[in-house]
Amino acid sequence: MAPFGSLPQTPGRVLGCCAICGEFVGPQSASIGPGIRAADIFKSSTEWKQCVQKQGYVSGHISELEKVYLRHPWLWAWLYRAILYEPSTDKFRLTGVGFAREAPNGLIQVPAARDHFYICLRLKEEDGIKLTEAFPLGITWARSSQWATQGYPIHERCWTLTTRLLDIRLVKGHLKEFTRALQREWFGMRHYEGDVIEVLRDTDYWGRWLGVCRMAGGLIGIFYMGAFVVPVGKSIHSLFQPKDGTTFVPPFMRFHKHGIKGLGTPVDAPRFFFNGLDAESAAKWTATLTASPVNTDRLANDAYSTLPWAYLVLEDVLTLAKEY
Incomplete structure (x- = not known):
């Protein structure tokens, strides 16, 4: 993983699209909900308001996000995690949940711990919160050896929905195969404007993916x-x-x-x-x-x-x- 602050920024370059649903990650998603600002997310709960007033950020275990009701549903598209890839080791790693920049800088910047979330308008590392960063890749792009750490941004809600259907332990244990499966599925579609169900509905392909993971299939989770x-x-x-x-x-x-x-x-x-x-x-x-x-x-x-x-x-x- 690349340490926070170690990669060059590209002001104005957006994160791109979610590797699962194909929709924008971050402010671009607010085009259907004009007037939405990043700070609006802190109005989601009294506890969040108090936290940001006291310490300038909100953080916690990702299970807490299940309890949050966002006044503006478009803000869910700002919450994302990433599957990181390191060419030098050919390893894949899942990150925690971060919040997209209102003024994008061309980098994935999220918590390193995959079970934690961190929302802050002025992004910086805090006590007990270690951040990592990477260059964002589109799911249909070829990986490049010139970038030390690169990653695929994924909406937190898309990740939750997908891992409920496919079994979160199975996906976490086979991130390389999962990413490859997403790439082949998107390349196999006639266009890149689908949704989560459109991507997951190819039973033949996901059956082959289960075979790669040495799973026979069957009932693997309750949706x-x-x-x-x-x-x-x-x-x-x-x-x-x-x-x-x-x-x-x-x-x-x-x-x-x-x-x-x-x-x-x-x-x-x-x-x-x-x-x-x-x-x-x-x-x-x-x-x-x-x-x-x-x-x-x-x-x-x-x-x-x-x-x-x-x-x-x-x-x-x-x-x-x-x-x-």
């Missing part, structure tokens, strides 16, 4: 627990509605002033949604639920027939009839 499997052509709303056109309100939902055309809120969520958890955990997750409108968008993309899924039927589900 969703207790999810509605909405058939192609239906929406979450139509899934529950009678075929005769009448409107049915599920027992776990309540609608308010504008009826079914307005916002709905959960009814007795601990019983309907979290009945497999203890009371304390159920109460905790119930507190995260919010009001939402009816989702009438019909599913057009048939991901079920291409993704390597296994379905487990939960016998104690209360939101769906047994016939479903």
